[in-house]
Amino acid sequence: MSRTLQIVEVAARDGLQNESVLVSTADKIALIERMIEAGVRRFEVGSFVNPKRVPQMADTPEVIAALPDRADVSYIGLCLNLKGVERAARSRDGNKRGVDEAGCVTVASDSFGKANQAQTSAESVAENIAMLALATRAGLVPQVTIAVAFGCPFEKAVPPQRVLDIARRLAEAGPVEIAVADTIGVAVPGQVRDLIGALREQLPAEIRLRAHFHDTRATGVANAWAAWEAGADILDASLGGLGGCPFAPGATGNVATEDLVYLFERSGVPTGIDLDRAIAVNRWFASVMGKPLPSSVGRAGGF
Helix, strand or coil, rough: CCCCCEECCHHHHCCCCCCCCCHHHHHHHHHHHCCCCCCCCCEEEEEEEECCHCCCCCCHHHHHHHHCCCCCCCCEEEEEHHHHHHHHCCCCCCCCCCCCCCEEECCCHHHHHHHHHHCCCCHHHHHHHHHHHHHHHHHCCEEEEECCCEEECCEEEHHHHHHHHHHHEEEEEEEEEEEECCCCCCCHHHHHHHEEEEHHHCCCCEEEEEEEHHHHHCCHHHHHHHHHHHHHCEEEEHHCCCCCCCCCCCCCCEHHHHHHHHHHHHHCCCCCCHHHHHHHHHHHHHHHCCCCCHHHHHHHHHC
């Protein structure tokens, strides 16, 4: 196949934000360094949020300050509001490497928006348009994720047309990438294929499409393949399948990095990630977390 897949490693942020164990800054940096050695070139490294609400991300400034200064690696800081983008920009002050991308987040339902960002969906979209503009002015790569794009824990079904309308509005603000997130793991492949396909048809060709899946109902890997087939060239994944959202009841781990690498590489789609090395990082990080990680390939190994 002529297409490749880029995997964004989100373990250091989304993978840890809902865990009871507070992972040290040193271990977060070691995780990133080891996954760079495995071949990952894009990372979500932390979030600019209130540490009282998400204590696992309280050391985000320290993590960013210690990131390996690699020209071939891009670092994303999650931003939920304008203040978050401002903090992302300040991370680049002076001689600091800082983050490269402002990972803006909007929401497709009012109830989740109020729980996650204290905003309705419309308010969140309006603020994200301003956030993308600020990120661009600050020299950050502007990109945005539409959360609960396939279903909301409070409102249940989210109409696909609502997601398409939000994406078209965001596209006018000039993001280089728009992602859709199955925040609570309710999507199925047909639904994913339809939505990603419609987004690819309706959005400008220069805007990249990314997808973010949780494996709550064991559909994450199938959904990832459906998204790639429909036109998403970038997928989020978390080492070992760690993850979950503290504002989405019942949401469990992200689709596992090792599982996606196994699926796509065995299907002839290059990812640039060495599976054996990723599995080795899984085994090491399981000792950090004090428990086995849920990835299927992490447990079974490659083939």
